[in-house]
Amino acid sequence: MKISLSWLKEFVALKAKPQELKTALTGLGLGVEALVQAGDDFIFEIEVTTNRPDCLSHLGVARELATHYRLPLKQPKTIVKESSRPSARAVSITIADADLCARYCGRVVENVEVKPSPAWLARRLEAVGLRPINNIADVTNYVLMELGHPLHAFDLARLAGRKIIVRRARAGEHLRTLDGVDRTLTPENLAIADAERAVALAGVMGGEESEISSSTRTVLLESAWFDPVSIRRTAKAHGMHTEASHRFERGADIEMAPVALDRAAALIAEVAGGEVLRGRVDVYPAPRRPRAIPLRSSEILRLLGADVPAKDVGRILSALGFQVAETKSSKSKVESRRSKAAFDSRHSTFDSSWKVTPPSWRPDVSREVDFIEELARHIGYDRLPSRLRVASRRIEQNEAREKELEVSRRLTALGYYEIVTSSMADPEENARFTDRPPVALANPLSQEASVLRSSTLPGMLGALGWNLDRDRKDLRLYEAGKIYVAKPVGAEKLGELPEERRVLTLGLTGTWREKRLDEEEKNLHAGFSDLKGDIESLLEAFDSAGVRFDPESSSCYEPGFAGRLAAAGAPEPLAIFGRLRGARAREYKFPQEVWLAEIDYDQLLGLKLKARTFRPFSKFPAVERDFSLLVPAGIPYSRLAEALSRSRVEEVMDTRPVELLPEGKIEPGHYSLLLRVRFQSPSRTLTGEETATLGQRLVNSLALLGVRLRS
Amino acid sequence: MQIRALRKHGAPLHILAPGKAYRRDNPDATHSPMFHQVEGLAVDTDITFADLKGTLDFFCRKFFGEKVRTSFHPTYFPFTEPSGEVSISCFVCEGRGSDNSGQICRTCKGSGWMEVMGCGMVHPEVLRAGGVDPERYSGWAFGLGIERFAMVKYDIHDIQLFFQSDMRFLEQFG
Numbered sequence: 001m002k003i004s005l006s007w008l009k010e011f012v013a014l015k016a017k018p019q020e021l022k023t024a025l026t027g028l029g030l031g032v033e034a035l036v037q038a039g040d041d042f043i044f045e046i047e048v049t050t051n052r053p054d055c056l057s058h059l060g061v062a063r064e065l066a067t068h069y070r071l072p073l074k075q076p077k078t079i080v081k082e083s084s085r086p087s088a089r090a091v092s093i094t095i096a097d098a099d100l101c102a103r104y105c106g107r108v109v110e111n112v113e114v115k116p117s118p119a120w121l122a123r124r125l126e127a128v129g130l131r132p133i134n135n136i137a138d139v140t141n142y143v144l145m146e147l148g149h150p151l152h153a154f155d156l157a158r159l160a161g162r163k164i165i166v167r168r169a170r171a172g173e174h175l176r177t178l179d180g181v182d183r184t185l186t187p188e189n190l191a192i193a194d195a196e197r198a199v200a201l202a203g204v205m206g207g208e209e210s211e212i213s214s215s216t217r218t219v220l221l222e223s224a225w226f227d228p229v230s231i232r233r234t235a236k237a238h239g240m241h242t243e244a245s246h247r248f249e250r251g252a253d254i255e256m257a258p259v260a261l262d263r264a265a266a267l268i269a270e271v272a273g274g275e276v277l278r279g280r281v282d283v284y285p286a287p288r289r290p291r292a293i294p295l296r297s298s299e300i301l302r303l304l305g306a307d308v309p310a311k312d313v314g315r316i317l318s319a320l321g322f323q324v325a326e327t328k329s330s331k332s333k334v335e336s337r338r339s340k341a342a343f344d345s346r347h348s349t350f351d352s353s354w355k356v357t358p359p360s361w362r363p364d365v366s367r368e369v370d371f372i373e374e375l376a377r378h379i380g381y382d383r384l385p386s387r388l389r390v391a392s393r394r395i396e397q398n399e400a401r402e403k404e405l406e407v408s409r410r411l412t413a414l415g416y417y418e419i420v421t422s423s424m425a426d427p428e429e430n431a432r433f434t435d436r437p438p439v440a441l442a443n444p445l446s447q448e449a450s451v452l453r454s455s456t457l458p459g460m461l462g463a464l465g466w467n468l469d470r471d472r473k474d475l476r477l478y479e480a481g482k483i484y485v486a487k488p489v490g491a492e493k494l495g496e497l498p499e500e501r502r503v504l505t506l507g508l509t510g511t512w513r514e515k516r517l518d519e520e521e522k523n524l525h526a527g528f529s530d531l532k533g534d535i536e537s538l539l540e541a542f543d544s545a546g547v548r549f550d551p552e553s554s555s556c557y558e559p560g561f562a563g564r565l566a567a568a569g570a571p572e573p574l575a576i577f578g579r580l581r582g583a584r585a586r587e588y589k590f591p592q593e594v595w596l597a598e599i600d601y602d603q604l605l606g607l608k609l610k611a612r613t614f615r616p617f618s619k620f621p622a623v624e625r626d627f628s629l630l631v632p633a634g635i636p637y638s639r640l641a642e643a644l645s646r647s648r649v650e651e652v653m654d655t656r657p658v659e660l661l662p663e664g665k666i667e668p669g670h671y672s673l674l675l676r677v678r679f680q681s682p683s684r685t686l687t688g689e690e691t692a693t694l695g696q697r698l699v700n701s702l703a704l705l706g707v708r709l710r711s
Numbered sequence: 712m713q714i715r716a717l718r719k720h721g722a723p724l725h726i727l728a729p730g731k732a733y734r735r736d737n738p739d740a741t742h743s744p745m746f747h748q749v750e751g752l753a754v755d756t757d758i759t760f761a762d763l764k765g766t767l768d769f770f771c772r773k774f775f776g777e778k779v780r781t782s783f784h785p786t787y788f789p790f791t792e793p794s795g796e797v798s799i800s801c802f803v804c805e806g807r808g809s810d811n812s813g814q815i816c817r818t819c820k821g822s823g824w825m826e827v828m829g830c831g832m833v834h835p836e837v838l839r840a841g842g843v844d845p846e847r848y849s850g851w852a853f854g855l856g857i858e859r860f861a862m863v864k865y866d867i868h869d870i871q872l873f874f875q876s877d878m879r880f881l882e883q884f885g
């Protein structure tokens with residue numbers, strides 16, 4: 001809302017400089033988005049929050065500043081010179097639907113001359129961003145900006161029967177509004193009608209037929225109060241937003257209706273000539289009954305952590321237009337000494353209470369806490385005390401968070417960078433990676449972001465692609481994010497949320513480390529064992545005994561270069577990983593192999609972190625032995641590792657594969673593996689003979705899998 | 712978040728809830744349809760506006776630097792009352808709005824202050840809806856945008872950088 005400083009000064013004798021006023025307004029909750037000089041005036045662009053319709057006017061903003069600077073607030077001039085003819089004879093006003101219109105005031109001005117406004121009026125409107133139209137319309141806009149109450153002017157001669165009936169529109173009733181649009185109304189819309197038809201969309205916009213024109217001689221001024229919810233619905237249904245609807249839907253001041261009406265009538269007489277007929281027609285079936293609400297000093301202290309002296313409570317609330325009656329009073333010593341320390345007190349020195357009646361222009365105030373907010377605003381948030389306490393309650397460590405941190409520490413150590421990609425996906429792209437149905441958005445920004453993803457792979461591929469396109473060839477990325485799975489059609493229940501699952505996604509491409517001078521780059525290209533190794537390093541943090549590896553066949557991954565890890569008996573795999581299938585890689589125009597892993601993060605975090613216990617190290621030397629094994633094709637190394645660990649040879653410190661010869665190189669149907677084992681005893685130096693015996697026990701434990709020593 | 716947490720845990724309660732948030736905004740340098748938020752809530756028998764101020768002032772100084780000052784001004788949120796917006800003094804120009812040569816400070820756009828988060832005392836109806844007696848308990852709450860905080864702290868001028876996964880960005884913070 002644009003507010004003119006010179007206009008404000010008609011209500012309050014402000015002395016402060018514009019910059020100081022800007023700070024003061026911000027401190028009151030009237031944020032100033034811009035302050036510009038316009039000739040000898042200054043214009044504040046104020047962001048008025050939705051709860052403060054009273055500040056959508058110069059009077060309202062002036063009231064705030066008058067309270068702040070402890071200055072008197074002048075009321076607008078509303079003395080109307082009336083002719084002897086009563087307006088009640090010139091027009092009849094009926095409210096048929098009083099639930100949507102609580103008050104309707106009208107005045108009639110005869111013999112007006114419709115013409116351009118005088119310069120002072122036009123300038124005022126232009127200063128606050130309105131375009132002058134003619135003197136009658138301009139006066140209604142002037143009063144709107146000044147007092148915040150929307151008015152409408154009809155050409156009375158064009159109202160059939162010289163009648164106003166406020167009623168719900170009939171289904172299918174037509175109205176051409178001032179913006180030139182033909183509208184079809186519904187009974188949801190409140191209409192202003194004459195004896196025959198709708199002539200205005202109440203509280204939103206007038207109709208073209210009864211519009212003020214150069215031939216208008218008699219003006220009917222409308223100043224009413226319409227139900228906020230009804231106005232909001234009507235404006236929304238017709239895709240309209242006007243200065244009037246903006247105020248009515250936030251809550252106009254019902255007691256301002258006659259004041260604004262008189263103000264406008266007096267101004268019209270001044271700028272358009274004419275005679276104002278005697279009296280207002282004021283249809284107000286159930287006048288508002290103000291309600292007094294209790295306010296306690298103990299509650300002020302309890303919420304603000306500060307005592308507010310009774311005289312400040314009275315001064316602030318009264319200046320804002322509240323009626324304040326003290327019902328209990330105990331003057332404090334602090335107050336009588338006028339100590340500034342009053343606001344710092346933690347211990348109440350008061351025990352007062354009041355009955356406070358909010359003014360008609362404050363629809364936002366209906367409880368004790370609303371008064372306390374008013375006090376806090378006008379004392380100034382920055383002047384209220386501040387307290388930092390030591391947390392005294394027990395703080396529980398979030399175990400899941402500990403695990404997440406461990407995962408991200410490990411991935412970071414492995415050279416991965418964390419990324420966040422959009423949860424909103426293209427349904428077609430999403431469907432290429434999963435059968436899980438994604439969740440459709442009700443109101444998407446674009447087709448490319450019209451569902452909540454049910455696969456994280458497109459996001460990861462997008463991230464890899466973004467960097468490959470920028471010549472970054474060596475990438476290790478991870479994302480910990482959610483997928484959203486829609487309930488199958490027919491199975492969804494009202495209000496039931498779609499399933500959310502957490503997925504840890506890895507993306508790997510290029511070399512796994514920078515090559516040294518004497519190396520060839522192609523030997524460093526990340527491959528299946530690098531990705532699998534990274535996942536295993538992650539799993540090492542957890543108690544993951546019983547997790548088994550198997551080859552994976554899924555349409556996203558290249559056959560023979562994909563695997564899965566699954567816990568025994570688990571319905572879903574813990575991880576699926578491998579090389580992006582060639583056809584897919586070509587779709588994304590990737591110039592190199594891309595490796596991906598999807599880890600069920602909920603399942604991973606469901607595992608216990610591995611308990612660490614210190615194992616004393618042996619004083620005796622360790623011995624390494626290599627075993628050259630022939631392994632039947634189809635037996636993965638993980639099965640060997642399981643068998644070795646089940647053999648429970650205490651002296652085995654470590655086993656690891658060091659060389660692999662593919663199937664058929666040595667013997668058909670077998671691949672060859674060089675296994676390196678480190679033996680060490682805690683109590684003595686192992687002899688060659690002892691080591692050989694231990695080695696034989698290991699080989700025996702593998703015999704069940706059909707593994708034998710290469711002779 | 713507040714009502715659900717109160718229903719689940721009851722009072723007293725102190726929680727922080729980080730998470731993804733969505734808004735129907737077209738993406739540009741300052742808007743993203745997806746972003747991250749942290750909401751905080753403290754409810755107890757002796758919580759006042761002073762605790763809100765003290766805690767957020769402490770937090771802002773720890774996060775943005777000890778020289779930072781905070782300022783609170785009123786605003787409107789439906790679930791808190793009184794409601795406030797927290798501004799911090801600009802740590803680049805130290806609140807002066809311009810550098811030594813008189814150039815307008817780019818970080819705070821010359822105002823010397825930057826709005827960083829919203830806060831307020833929990834509305835009595837929210838406490839009631841959470842099954843907590845508002846005559847006995849009071850609380851304060853805040854909400855902040857993680858990207859916004861990072862943008863202010865690291866002088867980042869485009870929110871899209873957080874979601875592009877560009878290595879030139881990631882490497883600076885990895």
Ligand SMILES: [Zn+2]
Binds near residue numbers: 805
């Ligand atoms: Zn600055």
